[in-house]
Amino acid sequence: MGTKRFVQVLDATMRDGCHPLLHQYTAENLSFLASSLDQAGTPYLEVSHGDGVGGSSLHFGKSLLLDAEAIDTARASARKARITALLLPGVGRLTDLETAKLAGAQVVRVATLAAEADLAQRYMKAAHALELEAFGFLMLSSAASPEQLLEQGKKLESYGANAVYIVDSAGAMTIDEVRAKVSLLRQHLSIRIGFHGHNNLGLAIGNTLIAVEEGADLVDGCLAGFGAGAGNAPTEVLVAALHKMGYETGIDASILLQAADEMLLKVMPRPQYIEKGALSLGIMGIRGNSLFTTLPLLGKYGADVRDLFSSLVIRGLSASDIERSAGGAIEERTKNMNPSPSSPRQASGIPFH
Numbered sequence: 001m002g003t004k005r006f007v008q009v010l011d012a013t014m015r016d017g018c019h020p021l022l023h024q025y026t027a028e029n030l031s032f033l034a035s036s037l038d039q040a041g042t043p044y045l046e047v048s049h050g051d052g053v054g055g056s057s058l059h060f061g062k063s064l065l066l067d068a069e070a071i072d073t074a075r076a077s078a079r080k081a082r083i084t085a086l087l088l089p090g091v092g093r094l095t096d097l098e099t100a101k102l103a104g105a106q107v108v109r110v111a112t113l114a115a116e117a118d119l120a121q122r123y124m125k126a127a128h129a130l131e132l133e134a135f136g137f138l139m140l141s142s143a144a145s146p147e148q149l150l151e152q153g154k155k156l157e158s159y160g161a162n163a164v165y166i167v168d169s170a171g172a173m174t175i176d177e178v179r180a181k182v183s184l185l186r187q188h189l190s191i192r193i194g195f196h197g198h199n200n201l202g203l204a205i206g207n208t209l210i211a212v213e214e215g216a217d218l219v220d221g222c223l224a225g226f227g228a229g230a231g232n233a234p235t236e237v238l239v240a241a242l243h244k245m246g247y248e249t250g251i252d253a254s255i256l257l258q259a260a261d262e263m264l265l266k267v268m269p270r271p272q273y274i275e276k277g278a279l280s281l282g283i284m285g286i287r288g289n290s291l292f293t294t295l296p297l298l299g300k301y302g303a304d305v306r307d308l309f310s311s312l313v314i315r316g317l318s319a320s321d322i323e324r325s326a327g328g329a330i331e332e333r334t335k336n337m338n339p340s341p342s343s344p345r346q347a348s349g350i351p352f353h
């Protein structure tokens, strides 16, 4: 048998895992998570508010710690892992990027909706000036065709991104879709390809393995699968499955398993599973951030999340309209920063449904 192919895993427990915990990690939680993940050999650890640096607000949920405190705590507990921050242009600002760097971040993932890579350009430039490794992160990639994603990936490559991630924010992508999207990007781009999968349809691990088969070499997970919507691919299971399939990660899965068990005891109030709200988001292709913030308010009025979504879809509203009405005002916030008169999404004609 030839040399094993190497795949790098980014663990996002301290960022995406913030969503079900309503962004309430303590410094003690973060020290425990960062030291366990680092000891296991995880190369990248993402730390920030669930909606990225600068996300702590009434709108997205106030976090207990400042992003800088969280990043500094994780950095102090990790010997080798590279600390990564997520930034959504308009939610996070350039000053948030500088603060993250000062606190110890070495990598930034600039997250835009899949058709709006243009918004990443100035943040990529700033990241390079700060000597940060910079990855593009195309959220709601389920709503774009392979060709549209390639167009956006080429833009990110031209901005100097070191990698482009296909991000299944809604956990809505099927196995064939992942295969087609990753393979097209792999054929035409020189930069690294990443994959971030949510588990709303129970496909996070399977889709990640297909992405790797098609050439992705940067893949995401969260301990015990915590994350927005139905959660992410569980890092400990992903690593074990990658090893069983003959890939090398440099990670000790047994340390991750121990950490996931302890996390359930010490940090998270309950295990995450695919309940009806999360499944509805996956079926309809709607991002899961609002599942823990705005949507629970519906219950107060006796409304069922599936009824709400289907009635909005029947009325012809797109996923981004629904997200906006459910609490994702990112586009509103970024509008003033975009020099072009029409939004890149309108220009690209990508339907978000």
Ligand SMILES: C[C@H](O)CC(=O)C(=O)O
Residues within 6 Å of the ligand: 016, 050, 051, 052, 088, 111, 139, 140, 167, 168, 169, 170, 196, 198, 228, 287, 289
């Ligand atoms: C802000 C979101 O939580 C980013 C993400 O992880 C996704 O879109 O998926």
